Amino acid sequence: MSVISDEQDSGFRLSQLIYDTRYRSLTIQVVAFMLLTLFFSWLAWNTIQNLEALGKDFNFGFLQNRAGYDINQRLIEYSSDSTHGRAAMVGILNTLLVAFLGCILATILGVFAGVLRLSNNWIVARLMTVYVEGFRNVPLLLWILVIFAVMSEGMPQPREFRGENPTASMMLGDSVAVTNRGIYVPRLGFTNSLSGKEAVAPQEGAAPVASGAIDWLLILGVLAASILAIRALRGWAGRRQEATGDRPVIWYYELGLLIVPTAAVLLFLGATLVNPYLRGFNFTEGTYLRNSLIALWLALSLYTGAFIAENVRGGILAISKGQTEAAYALGLRPGRTMSLVVLPQAMRVIIPPLISQYLNLTKNSSLAIAVGYMDARSTLGGITINQTGRELEGMLLLGAFYLVISLLISGGMNVYNQSVKLKER
Amino acid sequence: MSDTHAQTVAYVRDTMLPEAPPPAAERGLVKWVRENLASSWLNIVLTLLSLALVWYVLSHVLPWFWYTVWNAGSLTECREIRDAAFGEGTPSACFAVIKDRWPQLLFGFYPPEFYWRPVLALVLFFVAIAPVLFANLPRKLLWFTAASPFVLVWLFWGGTIWGPLAVAAGFGIGYAAYLGILPIAGGLGAVIGAIVVPVLYWLLLAGPIAGALAGVAPIGLTFVPSDDFGGFMLSFIIGISGIILSLPLGILLALGRQSNLFILNKTSTIFIEVIRGVPLIVWLFTASLLLNYFLPPGTNFDLMLRVIIMVTLFSSAYIAEVVRGGLAALPRGQYEAADSLGLDYWKAQRLIIMPQALKISIPGIVNTFIGLFKDTVLVVFIGLLDPIGLSNAIRATTDWNGIYWELFVFIGLLFFICCFSMSQYSQYLERKLATGHR
Numbered sequence: 049m050s051v052i053s054d055e056q057d058s059g060f061r062l063s064q065l066i067y068d069t070r071y072r073s074l075t076i077q078v079v080a081f082m083l084l085t086l087f088f089s090w091l092a093w094n095t096i097q098n099l100e101a102l103g104k105d106f107n108f109g110f111l112q113n114r115a116g117y118d119i120n121q122r123l124i125e126y127s128s129d130s131t132h133g134r135a136a137m138v139g140i141l142n143t144l145l146v147a148f149l150g151c152i153l154a155t156i157l158g159v160f161a162g163v164l165r166l167s168n169n170w171i172v173a174r175l176m177t178v179y180v181e182g183f184r185n186v187p188l189l190l191w192i193l194v195i196f197a198v199m200s201e202g203m204p205q206p207r208e209f210r211g212e213n214p215t216a217s218m219m220l221g222d223s224v225a226v227t228n229r230g231i232y233v234p235r236l237g238f239t240n241s242l243s244g245k246e247a248v249a250p251q252e253g254a255a256p257v258a259s260g261a262i263d264w265l266l267i268l269g270v271l272a273a274s275i276l277a278i279r280a281l282r283g284w285a286g287r288r289q290e291a292t293g294d295r296p297v298i299w300y301y302e303l304g305l306l307i308v309p310t311a312a313v314l315l316f317l318g319a320t321l322v323n324p325y326l327r328g329f330n331f332t333e334g335t336y337l338r339n340s341l342i343a344l345w346l347a348l349s350l351y352t353g354a355f356i357a358e359n360v361r362g363g364i365l366a367i368s369k370g371q372t373e374a375a376y377a378l379g380l381r382p383g384r385t386m387s388l389v390v391l392p393q394a395m396r397v398i399i400p401p402l403i404s405q406y407l408n409l410t411k412n413s414s415l416a417i418a419v420g421y422m423d424a425r426s427t428l429g430g431i432t433i434n435q436t437g438r439e440l441e442g443m444l445l446l447g448a449f450y451l452v453i454s455l456l457i458s459g460g461m462n463v464y465n466q467s468v469k470l471k472e473r
Numbered sequence: 474m475s476d477t478h479a480q481t482v483a484y485v486r487d488t489m490l491p492e493a494p495p496p497a498a499e500r501g502l503v504k505w506v507r508e509n510l511a512s513s514w515l516n517i518v519l520t521l522l523s524l525a526l527v528w529y530v531l532s533h534v535l536p537w538f539w540y541t542v543w544n545a546g547s548l549t550e551c552r553e554i555r556d557a558a559f560g561e562g563t564p565s566a567c568f569a570v571i572k573d574r575w576p577q578l579l580f581g582f583y584p585p586e587f588y589w590r591p592v593l594a595l596v597l598f599f600v601a602i603a604p605v606l607f608a609n610l611p612r613k614l615l616w617f618t619a620a621s622p623f624v625l626v627w628l629f630w631g632g633t634i635w636g637p638l639a640v641a642a643g644f645g646i647g648y649a650a651y652l653g654i655l656p657i658a659g660g661l662g663a664v665i666g667a668i669v670v671p672v673l674y675w676l677l678l679a680g681p682i683a684g685a686l687a688g689v690a691p692i693g694l695t696f697v698p699s700d701d702f703g704g705f706m707l708s709f710i711i712g713i714s715g716i717i718l719s720l721p722l723g724i725l726l727a728l729g730r731q732s733n734l735f736i737l738n739k740t741s742t743i744f745i746e747v748i749r750g751v752p753l754i755v756w757l758f759t760a761s762l763l764l765n766y767f768l769p770p771g772t773n774f775d776l777m778l779r780v781i782i783m784v785t786l787f788s789s790a791y792i793a794e795v796v797r798g799g800l801a802a803l804p805r806g807q808y809e810a811a812d813s814l815g816l817d818y819w820k821a822q823r824l825i826i827m828p829q830a831l832k833i834s835i836p837g838i839v840n841t842f843i844g845l846f847k848d849t850v851l852v853v854f855i856g857l858l859d860p861i862g863l864s865n866a867i868r869a870t871t872d873w874n875g876i877y878w879e880l881f882v883f884i885g886l887l888f889f890i891c892c893f894s895m896s897q898y899s900q901y902l903e904r905k906l907a908t909g910h911r
Binding site for chain 1: 510516520523524527661734735736737740747749751752755758759763765766768769770843847848850853854861877878884885889892893896
């Protein structure tokens with residue numbers, strides 16, 4: 049038995065704050081907290097001084113004022129008489145639009161490139177390597193400018209579509225026009241629109257059409273219902289297989305469920321494609337995809353796709369060969385092995401970096417400034433700041449917008465990670 | 474029994490057959506093609522599609538590269554030469570613009586008579602970085618590495634030599650303070666002294682001392698203001714300073730985020746998340762528009778310095794996350810082993826934790842560096858003349874109005890070479906440090 053004979057020191061000495069591990073961490077934290085507080089109060093004090101010197105105040109009232117500038121691409125109603133707040137909203141929606149489109153295309157490109165880079169076809173694997181290395185090692189801004197230059201310098205002008213022997217012609221049966229101002233694609237119009245708007249003939253001799261939000265909501269609703277029905281059908285097939293060991297063949301029911309209701313609604317609304325056509329100096333009707341949107345969208349997708357390809361490749365390589373061999377030993381064919389054994393495990397490795405690539409894409413969409421796409425940075429963080437002189441408030445709002453988006457996405461990612469984490473002992 | 478065998482088998486070969494070559498379909502080019510290009514119908518289709526793509530791209534791009542004009546003063550002249558030499562309307566690259574303007578693309582508006590300074594600085598930089606990158610070089614070169622930041626800054630900006638020397642002396646003073654205070658106030662006091670004394674020296678004494686020395690012995694180079702910097706030189710300066718400064722900062726932030734001291738932990742976490750959550754462009758605009766609000770009234774410092782600070786902070790947050798991943802990947806036993814050896818926090822980090830954690834995070838760190846280097850082109854939006862900014866400026870002149878691809882190819886190629894060699898180096902480092910635990 050050893051007796052602990054530590055001399056109990058009754059008094060508390062000041063040096064214990066530093067040399068006694070019980071107190072040291074507290075000391076460090078208090079000192080750090082004081083330094084931080086000092087630093088931030090110094091910043092705040094400077095800011096107040098500077099604002100006073102400039103005769104400015106700090107408030108967000110300018111968001112209610114008339115903006116007075118036009119935005120060429122808008123997803124919601126906006127005119128130069130709208131408020132700065134509305135302009136910021138238009139910009140935010142434009143950012144979200146290009147980010148959403150970019151994420152979809154980048155995922156498709158990335159998955160294909162990643163899988164093909166592992167292909168045993170020599171030339172395909174080399175081509176994909178060239179794609180991935182080429183995009184990963186050159187700044188995104190350069191790619192945006194290159195694609196924008198291809199669009200605006202390499203494509204024909206609208207007037208080249210005119211005349212007896214036009215040097216340029218529309219594609220896909222006169223429905224798509226690729227010009228140096230952007231791409232015109234057909235839009236959907238409804239002869240029996242539910243929106244109550246007056247139907248207008250887009251072109252002489254064409255049926256009058258209109259379209260409104262309610263039509264689109266109806267179509268989307270029916271589509272969503274079909275997808276839910278398909279999921280239910282799959283669930284039933286799964287239960288059936290569990291019970292009897294026999295999986296019913298359902299793919300043609302699925303296809304029917306997907307197509308028939310939507311087609312019926314489209315027929316009911318009298319949906320017709322409205323093609324763009326040349327009028328005056330430019331194309332009219334159809335949906336106009338601006339150069340800036342297309343260049344930004346393609347460049348972001350190609351660039352991010354190269355990174356996603358590497359994640360996908362890494363994810364597939366991370367699954368040990370034993371898994372594939374075990375699947376083969378069970379008699380699964382290569383396709384089923386990929387979809388039932390390798391991919392579900394690879395997903396756990398692929399998804400987290402994939403989501404952070406989505407995040408990067410969203411943040412990189414602020415490069416819109418290079419091609420004049422009116423995103424949140426150009427409206428809220430650009431023209432609005434220039435017009436009102438409210439740099440501090442504008443940049444603060446802009447930063448907060450991006451921060452909220454990225455916190456939302458990374459929060460979602462954490463939830464996902466928790467749900468697919470390997471359940472260990 | 475062997476007799477029966479001899480009767481039933483009429484003939485037994487007792488010599489080896491000579492080795493025959495494999496069948497024609499199983500060797501050489503044919504085998505390679507069968508295995509790599511045409512192993513299945515799907516593969517044949519893919520091969521044909523790829524060949525069509527390669528043909529399409531090359532047939533458009535190669536003629537353009539083949540018919541090249543190198544000597545011309547303007548785009549119109551270029552087109553005249555092309556029409557005369559190759560026939561009208563031939564796709565032809567006019568690399569004359571690169572020949573005409575390469576000094577600008579590389580150096581911006583740096584005075585031409587001083588081009589030797591950035592070139593010398595680049596050479597010295599490679600000498601300084603070599604012993605860090607390759608461990609088999611003599612260790613004494615590291616002394617030069619330590620001195621190189623001051624030499625390089627002096628070469629780029631010029632001015633009196635006493636400025637960088639006075640700043641460098643601060644580190645010597647710090648060391649002296651450490652040695653001086655150590656016997657009096659113990660380790661902690663010495664560390665605090667080694668930080669406080671040089672900071673006070675830099676804030677109060679360094680400027681006047683350098684000024685006085687410059688008055689006595691005016692040794693120096695012609696001063697070049699940051700506004701004249703541009704082109705790849707600018708990208709290199711911003712990129713390399715960002716890389717060098719952000720690594721230590723990132724490691725500290727990662728340690729802060731792993732620490733169990735509540736305030737340090739939360740501060741690091743908030744800093745990292747806020748920086749990472751907002752695009753670099755917004756930070757750069759903040760640096761150019763807002764920084765003056767946060768500093769004492771009347772302060773106004775170099776835009777380039779502000780950009781370097783912002784880029785450093787930005788990439789240090791990313792590096793912190795990469796290093797945190799490395800720290801998290803270490804088995805818990807390593808921390809416990811370090812504790813049981815009786816090492817204190819910093820010794821454990823330096824000797825046990827960091828060498829392993831950094832090794833794991835090499836690919837991520839280098840990726841961050843590559844990203845940082847590529848992101849240096851974003852400074853064009855706040856008015857600095859990086860290569861892309863200069864290409865816009867060149868296109869705006871009457872001589873070269875309307876020239877796109879040649880400039881893009883040149884800029885893209887230079888960036889590709891830099892970034893690709895960085896990623897190759899990281900793979901070399903991974904191979905070298907692989908200790909084969911698998």
